[in-house]
Amino acid sequence: EAGVAQSPRYKIIEKRQSVAFWCNPISGHATLYWYQQILGQGPKLLIQFQNNGVVDDSQLPKDRFSAERLKGVDSTLKIQPAKLEDSAVYLCASSLDRAWQSNTIYFGEGSWLTVV
Amino acid sequence: KQEVTQIPAALSVPEGENLVLNCSFTDSAIYNLQWFRQDPGKGLTSLLLIQSSQREQTSGRLNASLDKSSGRSTLYIAASQPGDSATYLCAVRGGGNKLTFGTGTQLKVEL
Numbered sequence: 639e640a641g642v643a644q645s646p647r648y649k650i651i652e653k654r655q656s657v658a659f660w661c662n663p664i665s666g667h668a669t670l671y672w673y674q675q676i677l678g679q680g681p682k683l684l685i686q687f688q689n690n691g692v693v694d695d696s697q698l699p700k701d702r703f704s705a706e707r708l709k710g711v712d713s714t715l716k717i718q719p720a721k722l723e724d725s726a727v728y729l730c731a732s733s734l735d736r737a738w739q740s741n742t743i744y745f746g747e748g749s750w751l752t753v754v
Numbered sequence: 755k756q757e758v759t760q761i762p763a764a765l766s767v768p769e770g771e772n773l774v775l776n777c778s779f780t781d782s783a784i785y786n787l788q789w790f791r792q793d794p795g796k797g798l799t800s801l802l803l804i805q806s807s808q809r810e811q812t813s814g815r816l817n818a819s820l821d822k823s824s825g826r827s828t829l830y831i832a833a834s835q836p837g838d839s840a841t842y843l844c845a846v847r848g849g850g851n852k853l854t855f856g857t858g859t860q861l862k863v864e865l
Contacts, residue, residue, distance in 0.1 A: 642797075644797075669851060671853070673855075678857075679857055679858075680758070680760075680843055680845075680855035680856050680857045680858055681798070681843075681855045682855075683852065683853065683854075686851070686852070688851075693850065693851065694850060694852060729797055729798065731798075733851075742788065742800050742803050743788065743800070743845075743847075743853060744800065745790075745797040745798040745799075745800075746797050747796055747797040748796070748797045750795075
């Protein structure tokens, strides 16, 4: 079974530039998450989708971050314009929606962003 | 708001030692708790998932316990090896299918 796929793995941009990250969840997983993990901290949820609808985006900085999940499969996370404090790893994860209370969440390897 | 704390933040032990990592959470209304491992430059790998109705789960040299009423979980690693060196994260799943992470314990197992 293929895991959660993310790209690009690494990206270096200048502040005020834009960047986009892509995620393909495990086949059949209705729930998709984007997390931000700053070095030395635990992951923080940015946005959670169930199919193509947003369940939780309360911690997404909406003035610069946007995310979409068209057709309920792949997802993109965009940052525009980037700030230095956006330097982090962006983790995508997915889980089965059915009986979600007991299901494991699976993570991709992350997209590492450095803003200079 | 759920808050998850992990102690210690970092731990260094000699090879072969048994060790315990701690995780505490403020809201006991959880569905499950999951322990993850994160290697440098990598994503998170799920180690163990404990349902709220369970007391413990075991996988090989790993044993995780859960005391939901007191808001605590421990991850026990037996006979540690250098390959166990990584950051260990716990996460609790609460209402709305929301997963809240701790800040992790960075483990180093030395030869």
